[in-house]
Amino acid sequence: MAFEPVTTADQKPAAAKSLRADARRNRDRLVEVAAAVFAERGIDASLEEIARRAGVGIGTLYRHFPTREHLVEVVYRREAEGLCAAAGELAARHPSDVALEEWMRRFVDYIATKRGLATSLRILFTTNSTLFSDTSGRVSQALRQLVEAAVADGTIRGDVDASDVLHALGGIYSAPDTPEWRDRSRRLVKLLMDGLRFGATKAG
Amino acid sequence: MAFEPVTTADQKPAAAKSLRADARRNRDRLVEVAAAVFAERGIDASLEEIARRAGVGIGTLYRHFPTREHLVEVVYRREAEGLCAAAGELAARHPSDVALEEWMRRFVDYIATKRGLATSLRILFTTNSTLFSDTSGRVSQALRQLVEAAVADGTIRGDVDASDVLHALGGIYSAPDTPEWRDRSRRLVKLLMDGLRFGATKAG
DNA sequence: CACTAAAGCGGAGGCGCCTCCGTTTATCTA
DNA sequence: TAGATAAACGGAGGCGCCTCCGCTTTAGTG
Numbered sequence: 001m002a003f004e005p006v007t008t009a010d011q012k013p014a015a016a017k018s019l020r021a022d023a024r025r026n027r028d029r030l031v032e033v034a035a036a037v038f039a040e041r042g043i044d045a046s047l048e049e050i051a052r053r054a055g056v057g058i059g060t061l062y063r064h065f066p067t068r069e070h071l072v073e074v075v076y077r078r079e080a081e082g083l084c085a086a087a088g089e090l091a092a093r094h095p096s097d098v099a100l101e102e103w104m105r106r107f108v109d110y111i112a113t114k115r116g117l118a119t120s121l122r123i124l125f126t127t128n129s130t131l132f133s134d135t136s137g138r139v140s141q142a143l144r145q146l147v148e149a150a151v152a153d154g155t156i157r158g159d160v161d162a163s164d165v166l167h168a169l170g171g172i173y174s175a176p177d178t179p180e181w182r183d184r185s186r187r188l189v190k191l192l193m194d195g196l197r198f199g200a201t202k203a204g
Numbered sequence: 205m206a207f208e209p210v211t212t213a214d215q216k217p218a219a220a221k222s223l224r225a226d227a228r229r230n231r232d233r234l235v236e237v238a239a240a241v242f243a244e245r246g247i248d249a250s251l252e253e254i255a256r257r258a259g260v261g262i263g264t265l266y267r268h269f270p271t272r273e274h275l276v277e278v279v280y281r282r283e284a285e286g287l288c289a290a291a292g293e294l295a296a297r298h299p300s301d302v303a304l305e306e307w308m309r310r311f312v313d314y315i316a317t318k319r320g321l322a323t324s325l326r327i328l329f330t331t332n333s334t335l336f337s338d339t340s341g342r343v344s345q346a347l348r349q350l351v352e353a354a355v356a357d358g359t360i361r362g363d364v365d366a367s368d369v370l371h372a373l374g375g376i377y378s379a380p381d382t383p384e385w386r387d388r389s390r391r392l393v394k395l396l397m398d399g400l401r402f403g404a405t406k407a408g
Numbered sequence: 409c410a411c412t413a414a415a416g417c418g419g420a421g422g423c424g425c426c427t428c429c430g431t432t433t434a435t436c437t438a
Numbered sequence: 439t440a441g442a443t444a445a446a447c448g449g450a451g452g453c454g455c456c457t458c459c460g461c462t463t464t465a466g467t468g
Contacts, residue, residue: 020415020464046454057418062456224434224445250424261448266426 027064029054035075039113043072073124073131076114080135083110087142097155097200100146101193104169107139108185111172140166154201168192231268233258239279243317247276277328277335280318284339287314291346301359301404304350305397308373311343312389315376344370358405372396 019027033054037045047068051061065071086106090099125132144162151158169192172185223231237258241249251272255265269275290310294303329336348366355362373396376389 022463023416026417047456048454051418058456059418059458060416063416066456068455226434227446230447251426252424255448262424262426263428263448264446267446270426272425 023064026054026056026060030056030061030064030071031074031078034071035079038072038075047071069124069127073128076124076131077135079110079113080139083107084138084142087146091146091149095155096146096150096153097193097197100150100156100196101189103143103146104189104192105186107143107169108172108182108189111185112182150196156196157199158201159199160196165192165196227268230258230260230264234260234265234268234275235278235282238275239283242276242279251275273328273331277332280328280335281339283314283317284343287311288342288346291350295350295353299359300350300354300357301397301401304354304360304400305393307347307350308393308396309390311347311373312376312386312393315389316386354400360400361403362405363403364400369396369400 030050034050037050037053041049047061048058050071051058054061061071065074083103083106087099087103090103093099094102140162143166147156147160147162147165150156151160169189171188234254238254241254241257245253251265252262254275255262258265265275269278287307287310291303291307294307297303298306344366347370351360351364351366351369354360355364373393375392382388
């Protein structure tokens, strides 16, 4: 029980800076390892394993993240941010249609790690109501940026917008959690891209 | 994780009968003790304590109730049934307005045990969607019976119906979980009854 | 650099979860 | 009533959770 609100105080740079160097190091390490372990073993992974693999004691983990949910939230946010940041980098390095396609592929991977997190995420979203709107807003903003760029330079057709694409990706959320889920989702992305390229002013 | 649907197979009398005598005894004992322990210690009470106090091994508890949620569901259903059954008994033993008042008092106690169960119940209701509609339907049916009887014999005013009363009781659900919650709710029931008696054809 | 206070570390220990399997018991048949 | 057998029992054991507190490290101060 005991679902105290997950504070967001540690988001403030001031608070972040006030950590001692060793503490900051351990904290970062824990988040990184946690992301890997959650991806590998699922949300119910042993926190002791995370601490072990991060090379810290279990006490240290609990000091930084008093509940499993705190840790999950930070990992979740970090991944969402990474996804958003990738949009800019991809756009800078690739033709805009390729950037969009690659970003959607990563989006699928991102969602993949969220599968099976249903319960934990539900608790998080209940507890911290800004979490969902924050991240989903930022993610769709990133998508919008990519779609608009690709429309603008004619590598995808002009009669769609970001919300159409988001809608099309929506099937990924709701699809059942089968073993072939990932492959099917990738095919879906490809299909979607072909559709988007069809009728573009600039031929692929 | 692993939220397999909570089966309702054990509701069938046939299945119930097929238990060996000792098994049935232990199962009943467990449910009874679990109700007490959940009420006393909250939903997170130790299952080992429940087994201990029921005088069975922890293995026996888990054989009958493979997850905590299974056990909670059975306790929940049992209590709701008790509440419904009480309506008939109270009606038989008391003037109809007194029966209604006493029943509402018990309803408050019933809800009291559900406080703090938020998460577990949410999981149950998600998993087993009939659970909520089943029980709430039956409970409001019981209330309806009492209200209609009291209206019929004039011990409460005639211009209200069961859904009005249920609505008035609704505040009990939504009130925050403070220490004075129980007392406040009891005062609310009293207040409601005074209002219901006011203008009754048959003076109290 | 030496010293110190405060911040941080980490793991032992206690508890609860859940499974597994050797033992006990109810029920059925002769 | 005795014997057979499937059902049920129960607790040891392994694992994870989380707290508590004595020890270590850092970051300031003179």
